[in-house]
Amino acid sequence: MLLFSSFLSLIIGSVLGLTQFKIKRLYAYSTISHVGFILLALSIHSVESTQAFIFYIIQYSLSNLNAFFILVLIGYTYVNYYKKTKGYESISSLYKGYKGKINELSPIEYIDNLKGYFYLNPILAISLSVTLYSFIGVPPLVGFFAKQMILSSALDNGDIFMCLVAILTSVISAVYYLYIVKHIFFEKSKYTHGALNVPLKEITNTQLQNILSLTSVNKYNTEHNTLTVSN
Template identity: 30%
Template sequence: MNVPAINVSVFAPELALMLSIGIILIADLFVPEKSRTITYALALLAAVIAGALAATGIGAETATTFGGMFISDPMSSLLKVFASLATFTAFIYSRQYAADRGFMKGEFYVLGLASLLGQMVMISSHNLLVIYLGLELMSLALYALVALRRDSVQATEAAMKYFVLGALASGFLLYGISMIYGGAGSLDLAEIASAAASDQINEVVMVFGAVFLVAGIAFKLSAAPFHMWAPDVYEGSPTAVTLLIAGGPKLAAFAMIMRLLVDGLVPFAPDWQQMIGVLAVVSLAVGNLTAIAQTNIKRMLAYSAIGQIGFMLLGFMSGVVVGATPESVISAYSASMYYAIVYVITTLGSFGVLMLLARKDGDAGFDCVQIDDLKGLNRRSPWMAFVMLLLMFSLAGIPPTVGFYAKLAVLEAAIAADHLYVAIFAVMFSLVGAFYYLRVVKVMYFDEPTHNTPIQAPADASLALALNGALILLLGLFGDGLMLACLHSIKLAIPG
């Protein structure tokens, strides 16, 4: 029997991350309670090593291993770098927050890194079952993270909702995979694409399979109407865990759409694009309209995420259309990728501010969860208020922040694909969204503070937040490099 050769360099980031998780698990057994910073440092080092190894593949050629089931290309490498950066930054922001609440332990970091490992597997998967394995590894780690504070009724309730609805979404995805396998006779995405392009295939089965795949993906993206878990989970989870849910998994879900729909089912693009279009329009409406009524800032950011995902999906709706040139197709998908990366960077800073404003106050601690908790922030910490202002401006799409150029790129792709009315619809709801983002700015700068407690942010988290805010501004002013990297990676990722 011929055993296919295994190219270790293709999955070097995953291998390093897996070994790091094992080392941290063993090391944590011998680390005393007062020296948890050792576990924290090892977790940061693991994320840095995984990201550095992934970065070596950005300029490399596409390579596969495990019989073509696992792929390394510039797109996967770039997304892995930002997924590692998201986890690294989340750990930095959450160090003091987790220590004050008693869960700065090995379990928190191991589960966070396990989630990152699942994201990386999803990003590089080129086989339906491998995609599912990566998805479940990521999801199970996140379920456990949400329930990490066992003494919190709210966190336990959020974990149960997340688990039950996540299991339902996994069922959708598995049913879609079974139908695709039944129609194409293969689990390999390249073979599925080849079978889908032929005339000897049951189109009805393939389209139904695509419907269930899109439903499963929509849940992981928290796109409406599959968004019902997001507000409750965002609110009920500890803020450190909320950030892990809101960051890297969005990049992994983007990669899953690219692999499943663009790589595997591109001949059926007219069918799945209609579904993506509906999800985009409904997400824009539901996310932005519902966010207006929220007083809890974590719920507001959850509904904001739903609206932002609607924008990202516009790029997928604008990719493969009648009369589209290869350049316009690449531009549409790269605009979505650029938008996803920018959103993750902005989300990191937004939840980072909330964690830096939290403090130890009794057994439970004080969490910054209400919009009113930000009142008068400019008087208490002008630089933190300015960073939050930049983040809110970016989410609203106000120049010169990077969020404006991300929205502009997606709108240009939609207009180029003759989706003018959808683009106008998106702009209208962006204006609606600007209301609740600017409300946060108004509260910080024009309201009297309700808390006079001094803000004592750790030096590492303060530095990370400053860099986060600077990145939002610098990418807006000099962001061509990231867009070019997205264009290059998408160009090499699209078959043919």
């Protein structure tokens, strides 16, 4: 039953994610795809699969939290941009005096809203891209080792078909993640260069802490895998 649920989650999350243009819906289908990997680990019933399950939960939670913080900061940069261009002294006064729809102040509902964001705020753009690459499972990021552990456990258990499905759906999922990266780095923005910069102090307390968390977990897992192989 768990294997069948894993199969459906991997297929639905990766294939239907290709049709999404809203960021929230895309992340929703992305989560379904990752749940497929988690269910695959739960279906194996071994020590290695249990370790892989726990590690996958931890790394995906950190990566997802990291992506959330980045998107919040990106939204803040848009609000800060409107505050400066409209001549308001503070963000609270902007919200009180703005006559249009509030969600227009932070236009990151669609993937197209991230066009050319690298040229506006390189730090946030690169941080978001690193997180997306971790979702894909690009080495040496932490997402790669999490998927590697689950696939290794599945191979040891003889679930070759599910391994092939997991790899194939990961490649399919990479398409919509790279679609976001393409918009960030290779599309033109309607905003002026540097208009959406956020002071480094504001980023340090949120974004950099999560990036360091991902890096430290990745480093620990690399050392753990090296010790396991050597033994």
